[in-house]
Amino acid sequence: MTEPERLRADAARNRAAILRATEELLARHHPQQISMEQVAAAAGVGKGTVFHRFGSRHGLMRALIQERAQDLEVAISTGPPPLGVGAPPRERLLAFLTAAVDLVARNKGLLAALGPEAPVTAAPDRQPREAHPVYRRWHGHLSDLVQQQRPDLDTDMLAHVLLATLHSEPILNALERGDGSRLDHTLRDVVTALMPDEDMRTGRF
The missing domain is CATH 1.10.10 (Arc Repressor Mutant, subunit A)
Incomplete structure (x- = not known):
């Protein structure tokens, strides 16, 4: 070397x-x-x-949350299923939400400290949250996965609704109390109700 x-x-x-x-x-x-x-x-x-x-400390904290968000994006694009390509859309969606909840739960204090500059919660310079590149990519990923199985739904709005749970103050307070598993289970209930598995959709049990 x-x-x-x-x-x-x-x-x-x-x-x-x-x-x-x-x-x-x-x-x-x-x-x-x-x-x-x-x-x-x-x-x-x-x-x-x-x-x-x-x-600076702020630069360090910002780099950490950017790195963790990037890790999740890499897992989505090049990692193994179910986060990566190869799993059914419903399973990929569930895996993504579990990973996103874990990311926010592990870094909730950091997100609060960074405030509007945190890439998972909002864009720099106090632009609208949905303008941030990370938000746009996550939103597009969710919307595409729902579209593959339920094109009849308003996939754009549904993706916003699902991502909104990651920056809702009551949800962040619940995560502060250690209720990450409750949020994950609730999101899974929502997704499985909207996107039943193949056997349920075809009546095979």
Whole structure:
């Protein structure tokens, strides 16, 4: 391995370690209680490395939620089923909603701290939430999956309704109490009622 390649590999490992340490700290503390020094110590890197990579605590938090949202998008586009291509639309939709609920539940404090700049909840510069690229891609994914099985529905509006659960204040409060499984089960009830499996649709039991 050449020196530039080694440096790039080291930088990638440091970045992953910093983000992982940040997420672990967020599981126990509010974002405002986490310092760059704590993150550096937990990641096993120097404080200067954290500042060099992310600039500020806000930049670090924003990078973390962007990375987790991107991980989900990669799983949708290139990962194995049921999140990835290859599963029936109903199963892919259920898998996506479970993954999205888990993402928000694990990072609810972070989303609240980032406010309108969080890519899962809203667009930068206080643009409408639906203008953010991540929201648009998630909305399009949901709409397409419903369209494949239930083209008779208003798939555009239904996708907005499903995504709205991820930034509803009562829902976020429920997640704060540890009710992520309740939200997941409720969304699954909604989807399975609207998109019954093949045996139910054809009357085969």
